[in-house]
Amino acid sequence: xxxxxxxxxxxxxxxxxxxxxxxxxxxxxxxxxxxxxxxxxxxxxxxxxxxxxxxxxxxxxxxxxxxxxxxxxxxxxxxxxxxxxxxxxxxxxxxxxxxxxxxxxxxxxxxxxxxxxxxxxxxxxxxxxxxxxxxxxxxxxxxxxxxxxxxxxxxxxxxxxxxxxxxxxxxxxxxxxxxxxxxxxxxxxxxxxxxxxxxxxxxxxxxxxxxxxxxxxxxxxxxxxxxxxxxxxxxxxxxxxxxxxxxxxxxxxxxxxxxxxxxxx
Amino acid sequence: xxxxxxxxxxxxxxxxxxxxxxxxxxxxxxxxxxxxxxxxxxxxxxxxxxxxxxxxxxxxxxxxxxxxxxxxxxxxxxxxxxxxxxxxxxxxxxxxxxxxxxxxxxxxxxxxxxxxxxxxxxxxxxxxxxxxxxxxxxxxxxxxxxxxxxxxxxxxxxxxxxxxxxxxxxxxxxxxxxxxxxxxxxxxxxxxxxxxxxxxxxxxxxxxxxxxxxxxxxxxxxxxxxxxxxxxxxxxxxxxxxxxxxxxxx
Numbered sequence: 001x002x003x004x005x006x007x008x009x010x011x012x013x014x015x016x017x018x019x020x021x022x023x024x025x026x027x028x029x030x031x032x033x034x035x036x037x038x039x040x041x042x043x044x045x046x047x048x049x050x051x052x053x054x055x056x057x058x059x060x061x062x063x064x065x066x067x068x069x070x071x072x073x074x075x076x077x078x079x080x081x082x083x084x085x086x087x088x089x090x091x092x093x094x095x096x097x098x099x100x101x102x103x104x105x106x107x108x109x110x111x112x113x114x115x116x117x118x119x120x121x122x123x124x125x126x127x128x129x130x131x132x133x134x135x136x137x138x139x140x141x142x143x144x145x146x147x148x149x150x151x152x153x154x155x156x157x158x159x160x161x162x163x164x165x166x167x168x169x170x171x172x173x174x175x176x177x178x179x180x181x182x183x184x185x186x187x188x189x190x191x192x193x194x195x196x197x198x199x200x201x202x203x204x205x206x207x208x209x210x211x212x213x214x215x216x217x218x219x220x221x222x223x224x225x226x227x228x229x230x231x232x233x234x235x236x237x238x239x240x241x242x243x244x245x246x247x248x249x250x251x252x253x254x255x256x257x258x259x260x261x262x263x264x265x
Numbered sequence: 266x267x268x269x270x271x272x273x274x275x276x277x278x279x280x281x282x283x284x285x286x287x288x289x290x291x292x293x294x295x296x297x298x299x300x301x302x303x304x305x306x307x308x309x310x311x312x313x314x315x316x317x318x319x320x321x322x323x324x325x326x327x328x329x330x331x332x333x334x335x336x337x338x339x340x341x342x343x344x345x346x347x348x349x350x351x352x353x354x355x356x357x358x359x360x361x362x363x364x365x366x367x368x369x370x371x372x373x374x375x376x377x378x379x380x381x382x383x384x385x386x387x388x389x390x391x392x393x394x395x396x397x398x399x400x401x402x403x404x405x406x407x408x409x410x411x412x413x414x415x416x417x418x419x420x421x422x423x424x425x426x427x428x429x430x431x432x433x434x435x436x437x438x439x440x441x442x443x444x445x446x447x448x449x450x451x452x453x454x455x456x457x458x459x460x461x462x463x464x465x466x467x468x469x470x471x472x473x474x475x476x477x478x479x480x481x482x483x484x485x486x487x488x489x490x491x492x493x494x495x496x497x498x499x500x501x502x503x504x505x506x507x508x509x510x511x512x513x514x515x
Binding site: 103156157159160163166167170171172176179180182183184186187188190191194195198199201202 | 440444445447448449450451453454457458460461462464465468469472489493497500504505507508511512514
């Protein structure tokens with residue numbers, strides 16, 4: 001994970017030379033102080049809201065939602081697994097939508113947002129696979145079951161999106177890198193629902209599902225699930241914002257360092 | 266081939282009294298020209314299709330030894346057939362744009378005043394033809410080497426299902442090949458991108474052809490699998506057409 005992450009950082013930084021230069025010029029005009037990072041705004045309240053929502057969701061999972069009759073305590077992982085899956089799916093589709101905006105505006109910031117959305121969704125998808133696997137081990141005795149369409153489609157989607165970063169960083173030209181990554185993000189984003197339908201078709205009528213939809217959930221469980229989904233969506237937003245802030249700060253730092261090297265001391 | 270020659274783009278039309286220079290060729294003429302060039306290139310170099318067919322036959326032999334079975338039927342037969350065809354298709358997908366990227370074909374094409382989508386269409390048609398030729402070799406070889414029931418009862422349905430799958434493979438393959446060809450690790454990225462995207466084709470194709478390959482031939486495929494394949498083809502056709510122009514800009 002570490003080497004690919006550092007490569008990702010370098011690639012991410014390389015792709016916006018124009019913005020780095022602009023920031024450097026801006027800094028010159030303001031007496032050596034860099035322009036304020038636009039992504040910092042609202043970060044603290046958002047982080048607090050996320051922490052509160054996560055605490056509330058976990059509290060409801062453990063103290064409010066009733067024990068499920070058949071699976072007992074194990075079923076509680078449902079409140080982590082399903083929100084992770086929903087948010088990761090939406091994040092992948094969001095990455096595709098942001099890529100469409102990038103191709104229309106050609107503003108590198110949209111490309112960065114698309115990249116960050118897909119990056120965080122990929123991490124959430126790993127979480128979905130791990131929690132789903134644990135749930136499957138607990139309830140069916142196997143670490144992997146092919147009869148759970150959510151899990152199977154997540155594996156396929158994870159394998160597809162795992163090639164996003166290798167594809168991206170195998171292209172050297174920054175503009176082409178952003179353009180090709182956007183084409184990938186749009187294609188894969190449209191593939192997410194399509195794949196889900198195909199896998200659902202292939203597993204239908206094989207196994208009775210535990211929860212085919214939220215419609216057969218009792219009210220308190222549905223409410224807990226809803227709060228968990230909101231908390232997970234907030235977590236996703238916060239993590240995206242943190243990554244955007246970090247990336248922007250790195251560009252600023254790079255621009256300042258470049259100026260320092262250019263000016264004779 | 267000779268029919269396509271008639272559609273070559275006309276360079277200048279003297280009776281055209283518009284002040285502009287030569288009229289740019291239309292979409293169909295461009296597709297016909299590029300397709301003709303592709304097929305001519307393949308006929309002269311024989312770079313893709315013979316390799317794909319030979320690869321498919323070799324994979325059948327490998328399956329025979331790996332499974333230690335003299336004959337297969339039903340789900341197994343459908344799975345082996347589709348996996349083999351998919352792997353052979355990946356070879357063709359990897360080679361699809363290599364000549365254009367290395368010998369300046371992209372630059373030449375971009376300089377011409379023609380639709381960029383036409384290149385996608387022509388390449389997908391060329392890949393579709395390659396896949397059909399591949400299957401004309403591979404499916405009889407499969408029947409000869411591994412398949413237990415005779416191919417006869419499956420005949421009217423199996424080619425149709427294969428063709429529906431081929432359209433999907435050709436569209437996705439062309440898109441993926443265009444994405445991967447400009448990267449450093451194109452031989453690795455092509456298959457890595459294509460395989461997950463083609464999982465629905467394998468699901469639809471294998472499930473549709475499995476009932477055709479059972480020993481006691483009872484029923485045709487459930488209608489939902491060919492329909493799913495057709496919808497996949499349609500959706501990926503639209504996606505590929507929408508995004509392809511962005512791959513050809515510089």
